[in-house]
Amino acid sequence: MxxxxxxxxxxxxxxxxxxxxxxxxxxxxxxxxxxxxxxxxxxxxxxxxxxxxxxxxxxxxxxxxxxxxxxxxxxxxxxxxxxxxxxxxxxxxxxxxxxxxxxxxxxxxxxxxxxxxxxxxxxxxxxxxxxxxxxxxxxxxxxxxxxxxxxxxxxxxxxxxxxxxxxxxxxxxxxxxxxxxxxxxxxxxxxxxxxxxxxxxxxxxxxxxxxxxxxxxxxxxxxxxxxxxxxxxxxxxxxxxxxxxxxxxxxxxxxxxxxxxxxxxxxxxxxxFGQMRLDLILLPLSVVALLAMSMVAIFQTNVKRLLAYSSVAQIGYMTLGISMASATGLTGSILHIFNHALMKGGLFLALGAIMYRVGSVELDKLAGIAKRMPWTMAAFVAGGLSLIGVPTSVGFISKWYLILAALEKGWWPVVMLIVFTSLLAVIYIWRVIEVAYFHAATDENSGIKEAPLSLLLPTWLLIGASYYFGIDSSLSTSTAKLAVLRLWGGGL
Amino acid sequence: MDLLGLYNYWIVILLMMAGFYIVISCGNLVKKIIGLNIFQTSVFILFISMGKVSGGTAPILAEGITRFSNPLPHVLILTAIVVGVATTSLGLAIVVRIHETYNTVNEDEIHQQDEDAE
Structure with missing residues (x-):
């Protein structure tokens, strides 16, 4: 068996x-x-x-x-x-x-x-x-x-x-x-x-x-x-x-x-990387993905769409790590595959809970819902902070490895880019937080209750995991490093 | 190398480009599906023709048969054909539902209706 x-x-x-x-x-x-x-x-x-x-x-x-x-x-x-x-x-x-x-x-x-x-x-x-x-x-x-x-x-x-x-x-x-x-x-x-x-x-x-x-x-x-x-x-x-x-x-x-x-x-x-020089193709594409898609995300009015554009940008981080053609860069990429799955999964689950209660994820429909659904919005904020890369979150770990890899190569502009795109993430996450926390609730939203426990628990499970692996990253990091050794060695 | 001797590849490239062009240029969603089909068919031909050995027969264990075509690409393409049929049927099912909802299968008109609704 x-x-x-x-x-x-x-x-x-x-x-x-x-x-x-x-x-x-x-x-x-x-x-x-x-x-x-x-x-x-x-x-x-x-x-x-x-x-x-x-x-x-x-x-x-x-x-x-x-x-x-x-x-x-x-x-x-x-x-x-x-x-x-x-x-x-x-x-x-x-x-x-x-x-x-x-x-x-x-x-x-x-x-x-x-x-x-x-x-x-x-x-x-x-x-x-x-x-x-x-x-x-x-x-x-x-x-x-x-x-x-x-x-x-x-x-x-x-x-x-x-x-x-x-x-x-x-x-x-x-x-x-x-x-x-x-x-x-x-x-x-x-x-x-x-x-x-x-x-x-x-x-x-x-x-x-x-x-x-x-x-x-x-x-x-x-x-x-x-x-x-x-x-x-x-x-x-x-x-x-x-x-x-x-x-x-x-x-x-x-x-x-x-x-x-x-x-x-x-x-x-x-x-x-030697013969096809794939790194030379991936690097500009990743840079453009990070910059352009983060900016497009800022101007979205549908929060699901906003996070979708953010996903395209985050994929830029993963391919950026590959384009560095170094073991540290690849470790960063594999870690980001793991880490991004946790935080984006958690964020979309939080949005699903909002969809369940509000019936929409258009930004203007979310005015003041943080008072009505404090736990759901707290999960969204926690996931958002992880996306930005605040220390103790998983987002920080993978960005840390990517920055290390860029420093190894002496690519200062790339280091700046990683920091700058994190700031862009602050802006698009803030837009949601501003509406949900600081705008007065509309009449339609006044009767909304907190999401049921069966939606909240899985959401917090993923968000919790994205902080657990941010504080104690030994399991994910050591496995990612072994994976890199395996891939780099030809996998045989 | 003799260019005409590689005629199977020319057919593959021709079909592939024709299919690809239909997918990109046609606004009609049904025609897009047809283009996609032609595109996939070209790859089937690529696989099947690569398994052919000149002068080879079917791969049967029998007296006197020494040269035979490689059957593996053919088997692979049987699977790929099934995938292609599934894709086509799913695509057409979605087109039917689009037609029920929008009352048209033209890309531009659908886009226009979505714009108007916003």
């Missing part, structure tokens, strides 16, 4: 997805989904413990030996991502019951949870697999279910947002498929570890360079790296609140993990 955990992690949510459609009662379906997510979290915890104490786990599906069969390969890097995805899934699913009942018609709730479980299956599968084509398949499983979830949003613009994401996401996934195909053409293998061994011999060909270009563009679309982020703001703004929290905290992170896997393990540091 215990040595089948890598595959059970992916298969259990996959099997629960059709069960969700069979049971028609929303409460029952939610209970099953939440229970499954907690089971997955336990499995991810066991796997991480196993990897940290005994090293890499290689699981052969159906007993077919790699590189012929499909291999699931768990090392420090992807087990950490597995833990993030399953942890966020467990907390957000526990939160989802009331929020989903409020925002989605009763007869479609089982279908929503079915898509929800499929999305989690896809994300876990992408992370666990050691097979390049398997990545594409799971990517499409998670993407297709994501499109369906976004389209279930109450606002009619959710439909166009979902359609736009479907078109851009499919182009991105097809690009990834072309990249994988071209690499297969030159090496005759799809197993990542095997690819890593065979690629150096053919790396100086136009086919492999084209493959790297297709993969980078395709994955950038999924990561929402500027200028390929256009699908993200509308998708996050109009999706159901619970779905936004799940996606914001996991989907782009998993895509970024895949990019890291291809850049470092499969293609290798020498090829990615």
């Amino acid at each position: 215990i040595n089948h955990l890598p595959i059970l992690q992916v298969v259990i949510p996959l099997l629960v997805a059709p069960l969700c459609v069979l049971f028609r009662s929303p409460r029952l379906v939610w209970s099953i989904a939440a229970l499954t997510c907690w089971i997955i979290l336990v499995i991810a915890g066991v796997l991480l413990h196993e990897v940290l104490s005994n090293g890499v786990i290689s699981y052969e599906i159906g007993g077919w030996a790699a590189p012929w069969g499909i291999e699931y390969r768990l090392d420090e890097a992807n087990t950490l991502v597995l833990l993030i995805v399953s942890g966020i899934a467990a907390v957000v699913t526990s939160y989802a019951r009331l929020s989903v009942e409020h925002e989605i018609a009763e007869d479609t709730i089982p279908l929503f949870y079915s898509a929800w479980m499929l999305c989690i299956t896809g994300l876990l599968g992408i992370t666990a697999t050691g097979d390049a084509f398997n990545v594409f398949v799971f990517l499409e499983i998670s993407s297709l279910s994501t499109y369906a979830m976004i389209a279930m949003g109450k606002d009619r613009r959710a439909l166009t947002a979902s359609f736009q994401y479907l078109v851009m996401g499919t182009i991105g996934a097809t690009f990834i498929l072309i990249g994988i195909g071209l690499m297969y053409m030159m090496t005759g293998t799809l197993n990542m570890a095997d690819l890593a061994q065979r690629l150096p011999a053919v790396s100086d060909t136009r086919t492999i360079r084209a493959a790297a270009a297709f993969l980078t563009v395709g994955l950038s679309l999924k990561i929402a790296l500027l200028p390929l982020h256009l699908w993200l703001p509308n998708a996050y703004a109009y999706a159901p609140s619970a779905a936004t929290a799940l996606l914001a905290a996991t989907a782009t992170k998993v895509a970024l993990y895949v990019a890291l896997r291809f850049m470092f393990t499969v293609q290798g540091v020498d090829f990615t």
Whole structure:
């Protein structure tokens, strides 16, 4: 049983997805989904413990030996991502019951949870697999279910947002498929570890360079790296609140993990940074993403949209760390994947609670709600401070590593940029705080009560975690450093 | 290398660009889905044609068969075709719902209606 955990992690949510459609009662379906997510979290915890104490786990599906069969390969890097995805899934699913009942018609709730479980299956599968084509398949499983979830949003613009994401996401996934195909053409293998061994011999060909270009563009679309982020703001703004929290905290992170896997393990540091000079492309894009998207966020009137633009900016931090092509920079990136998942997840959960009581997250509707919903707004402020990077919060830890990495390189302008964009974050978070705390409550808002406990607890769980790992960062930092060693060493 | 000898790649590139152009240029959402389909089909052809070995037959274990085409890309593309069908059906389902809500499938008109509503 215990040595089948890598595959059970992916298969259990996959099997629960059709069960969700069979049971028609929303409460029952939610209970099953939440229970499954907690089971997955336990499995991810066991796997991480196993990897940290005994090293890499290689699981052969159906007993077919790699590189012929499909291999699931768990090392420090992807087990950490597995833990993030399953942890966020467990907390957000526990939160989802009331929020989903409020925002989605009763007869479609089982279908929503079915898509929800499929999305989690896809994300876990992408992370666990050691097979390049398997990545594409799971990517499409998670993407297709994501499109369906976004389209279930109450606002009619959710439909166009979902359609736009479907078109851009499919182009991105097809690009990834072309990249994988071209690499297969030159090496005759799809197993990542095997690819890593065979690629150096053919790396100086136009086919492999084209493959790297297709993969980078395709994955950038999924990561929402500027200028390929256009699908993200509308998708996050109009999706159901619970779905936004799940996606914001996991989907782009998993895509970024895949990019890291291809850049470092499969293609290798020498090829990615020595031959292709990907750092020279990523650096300006990250800088522009940080500056432009933080400024765009300041001018948003819908708070969900505001946080969505902030997400695109924060992705800039992650790619900035990669573009430094140094171990410290990469540590900062991986830490920010972990840390940003906690704080953005918490922030979107707080917004979901506001949506549940107020029925809107337009800025002008939130006047004076801090008096009515003190705990929810306190969670928002705490999450916002973490986003800014106040010491004792997780945001501080990852920015600290990024600044260290920039100092190592002697890139003073980048250090200034990180500090300056943190100030921009102060402005957009302050705009919400100002309206919620210092504006007089409108008549419509006078009857609003604090959010129910089942929404508050998960929100505070994530916010609390984002301070726990800010004060005692030994677990996240040491795992991130091990992950960097693994990626940098070629992952073998 | 003989340019015409690589005609399968020319077809792939032609189809890919045609599909991509339709996705970008057409305001009609159904046509966008069709463009997306053509775009994906070009990649299917890329995979399938790369598995072909000149003079090779089907990969069957039988007397006298020594050269055969690589079946793996074909199997991969079976999966990719299924993904493509799922994407198309989901895309069309969303278009149907957009049509029910906005009474049009034209991108500009939808955008206009959203602008007016604000």
